[in-house]
Amino acid sequence: MGNSKQILAVDHGRANPALAVAAEMRRGEDKLAELLNSREALLAEICRYLVNAGGKRLRPTFVLLVYRACGGGEARLDDAIDAAIAMELIHSATLLHDDIIDAGTVRRGKPSAFALYGLGPSLVAGDFLFARAFELCGRFEDELVRTAAQACIQLTEGEVMEGRLRRNAQVTLEDYLRVISRKTASLFHAGAKVAAQLAGASAAAPAMGRLGDAFGLAFQMIDDLLDVLGPEEKIGKPVGSDVRAGIPSLPVVLGVARDSRLSGLLGADGPGFERALELLRAPDVIERARAMAVEQVAIARETLTELKPSLYRDSLAVLIEEQVYREL
Amino acid sequence: MGNSKQILAVDHGRANPALAVAAEMRRGEDKLAELLNSREALLAEICRYLVNAGGKRLRPTFVLLVYRACGGGEARLDDAIDAAIAMELIHSATLLHDDIIDAGTVRRGKPSAFALYGLGPSLVAGDFLFARAFELCGRFEDELVRTAAQACIQLTEGEVMEGRLRRNAQVTLEDYLRVISRKTASLFHAGAKVAAQLAGASAAAPAMGRLGDAFGLAFQMIDDLLDVLGPEEKIGKPVGSDVRAGIPSLPVVLGVARDSRLSGLLGADGPGFERALELLRAPDVIERARAMAVEQVAIARETLTELKPSLYRDSLAVLIEEQVYREL
Numbered sequence: 001m002g003n004s005k006q007i008l009a010v011d012h013g014r015a016n017p018a019l020a021v022a023a024e025m026r027r028g029e030d031k032l033a034e035l036l037n038s039r040e041a042l043l044a045e046i047c048r049y050l051v052n053a054g055g056k057r058l059r060p061t062f063v064l065l066v067y068r069a070c071g072g073g074e075a076r077l078d079d080a081i082d083a084a085i086a087m088e089l090i091h092s093a094t095l096l097h098d099d100i101i102d103a104g105t106v107r108r109g110k111p112s113a114f115a116l117y118g119l120g121p122s123l124v125a126g127d128f129l130f131a132r133a134f135e136l137c138g139r140f141e142d143e144l145v146r147t148a149a150q151a152c153i154q155l156t157e158g159e160v161m162e163g164r165l166r167r168n169a170q171v172t173l174e175d176y177l178r179v180i181s182r183k184t185a186s187l188f189h190a191g192a193k194v195a196a197q198l199a200g201a202s203a204a205a206p207a208m209g210r211l212g213d214a215f216g217l218a219f220q221m222i223d224d225l226l227d228v229l230g231p232e233e234k235i236g237k238p239v240g241s242d243v244r245a246g247i248p249s250l251p252v253v254l255g256v257a258r259d260s261r262l263s264g265l266l267g268a269d270g271p272g273f274e275r276a277l278e279l280l281r282a283p284d285v286i287e288r289a290r291a292m293a294v295e296q297v298a299i300a301r302e303t304l305t306e307l308k309p310s311l312y313r314d315s316l317a318v319l320i321e322e323q324v325y326r327e328l
Numbered sequence: 329m330g331n332s333k334q335i336l337a338v339d340h341g342r343a344n345p346a347l348a349v350a351a352e353m354r355r356g357e358d359k360l361a362e363l364l365n366s367r368e369a370l371l372a373e374i375c376r377y378l379v380n381a382g383g384k385r386l387r388p389t390f391v392l393l394v395y396r397a398c399g400g401g402e403a404r405l406d407d408a409i410d411a412a413i414a415m416e417l418i419h420s421a422t423l424l425h426d427d428i429i430d431a432g433t434v435r436r437g438k439p440s441a442f443a444l445y446g447l448g449p450s451l452v453a454g455d456f457l458f459a460r461a462f463e464l465c466g467r468f469e470d471e472l473v474r475t476a477a478q479a480c481i482q483l484t485e486g487e488v489m490e491g492r493l494r495r496n497a498q499v500t501l502e503d504y505l506r507v508i509s510r511k512t513a514s515l516f517h518a519g520a521k522v523a524a525q526l527a528g529a530s531a532a533a534p535a536m537g538r539l540g541d542a543f544g545l546a547f548q549m550i551d552d553l554l555d556v557l558g559p560e561e562k563i564g565k566p567v568g569s570d571v572r573a574g575i576p577s578l579p580v581v582l583g584v585a586r587d588s589r590l591s592g593l594l595g596a597d598g599p600g601f602e603r604a605l606e607l608l609r610a611p612d613v614i615e616r617a618r619a620m621a622v623e624q625v626a627i628a629r630e631t632l633t634e635l636k637p638s639l640y641r642d643s644l645a646v647l648i649e650e651q652v653y654r655e656l
Contacts, residue, residue, distance in 0.1 A: 040488040097455065101448040120429040120491055135477035136464045142467040149463035156456040160368040163448055317543040
């Protein structure tokens with residue numbers, strides 16, 4: 001364990017998150033493709049449509065980097081790959097279900113599975129992906145399974161809490177942080193913790209859990225910012241989708257606290273929506289949101305000082321930093 | 329292992345499925361109530377509304393009877409109770425999702441969770457119940473987890489296959505059997521197999537799997553018959569709901585093969601629906617459907633001869649027979 005006041009020196013020249021675990025990810029992709037098979041062609045088609053639609057594989061890349069950065073070797077690499085893929089399956093299942101709940105018709109610049117295949121098939125395809133994830137990591141040790149299951153429970157709780165706060169001008173920053181801890185960070189938390197434990201680095205597992213939390217929070221904050229800033233080609237969906245749906249995103253939460261004119265515009269359409277978007281793009285809203293994400297990135301980087309220096313650790317640092325760059 | 333030509337003598341006077349495992353079920357109910365808790369009050373409310381809405385607890389009763397009939401003692405009783413409860417959780421999750429897919433507004437004589445709480449919350453509540461089931465039985469041995477996960481995968485495949493065959497006058501009896509094997513029997517199959525293995529009766533596990541299949545098929549066939557026969561007070565939903573939704577139920581499949589007038593009436597509303605219901609109530613359709621269920625009951629009973637005689641075995645026999653009686 002390093003000193004937590006230590007400075008993290010990162011070799012930006014050599015560190016590359018995707019390259020560092022490229023071989024592991026190739027095996028993961030093969031496994032993933034296999035798991036999307038079904039005796040029902042429609043199920044396989046929907047799952048492939050979503051899973052192969054240009055997802056960044058951020059979650060499995062993250063899990064595999066944590067595994068390697070924690071010193072994970074060949075002994076449990078298959079398990080680490082399974083954990084990484086299970087995370088992608090669970091994430092994909094929630095995307096399918098989220099688009100149904102929000103009637104989202106565009107995802108990653110293409111028609112959503114919901115728009116293309118309809119409610120019933122896309123709902124069932126989500127259940128299928130959950131079951132596949134369960135099949136995959138259900139064979140891990142009790143504690144790891146419990147960690148994964150609890151992340152799934154938190155995902156649903158985050159979703160319901162978010163629904164409860166829609167179009168609610170009273171929403172606080174504390175509410176917001178609780179929602180995104182559950183709906184986004186919980187899965188990163190579980191993935192990082194499981195990866196550390198599979199790597200045999202139990203002592204580092206709590207720090208890796210904190211890494212997952214901070215990384216997940218930063219990721220979601222930037223996602224929320226991008227929803228307001230766009231452009232559409234970059235975010236793969238219409239600008240302001242969260243705002244239109246009345247979702248208490250970070251700019252919305254910061255905005256309503258600052259400008260009471262926003263209260264009446266939450267979830268508005270037409271000119272009200274345009275006006276809301278304009279108010280949410282106020283420089284101090286954007287700056288404050290960005291600062292909050294940067295703060296989480298710093299916390300995430302800090303946890304890395306608990307690990308021995310390695311190219312994997314540097315690649316993790318770069319992966320984390322990239323989350324903030326992607327908005328600039 | 330008994331001789332499969334053996335005659336099953338059942339003490340109908342003493343055998344009572346609910347009483348035989350009453351103490352186990354009480355513990356199961358406590359566990360179930362605990363698992364429905366959530367930090368999000370709405371989630372807990374939806375789950376309680378569904379799970380406590382007069383369900384018969386057929387699946388957990390079945391699993392616990394199989395466990396005891398296979399000689400399961402106190403050593404793994406907690407695990408058997410967890411397996412039983414996991415089955416009820418998975419079943420409940422599918423009910424929540426099915427009502428969304430079919431826009432079903434009535435369930436067990438009351439408004440469905442979908443009608444009462446809306447699409448988003450009831451969809452997420454279903455995911456929550458799946459995650460709880462995963463949490464519960466994810467800690468079993470690899471093989472048992474795989475059995476459970478594969479049942480969940482089959483559930484989704486059965487649902488999609490059924491969707492594919494809706495309002496399809498070409499549907500065959502073979503298609504029908506494949507659909508209900510997946511969407512209904514798979515969970516009974518998995519539950520019975522897991523129960524036998526937890527009881528330490530691995531040799532009986534294949535027979536118990538067959539028991540689950542036959543029992544599940546008989547149960548679904550009678551359910552399909554009841555949809556056509558009613559009355560509404562008995563089935564807890566409008567008579568002919570399956571017919572109206574165009575679901576290829578057993579009477580529908582037998583009916584279209586026999587009477588070409590039905591082809592144009594599948595999924596009809598108004599007078600067409602009434603006419604379809606009338607044609608589906610033709611005595612030879614009803615008789616044939618009933619005979620098919622009775623045949624499965626006989627197969628299920630036959631598998632019981634592989635177990636040592638016991639009050640639990642007799643209670644299982646009674647539970648199976650009751651499935652056919654409930655239609656008379």
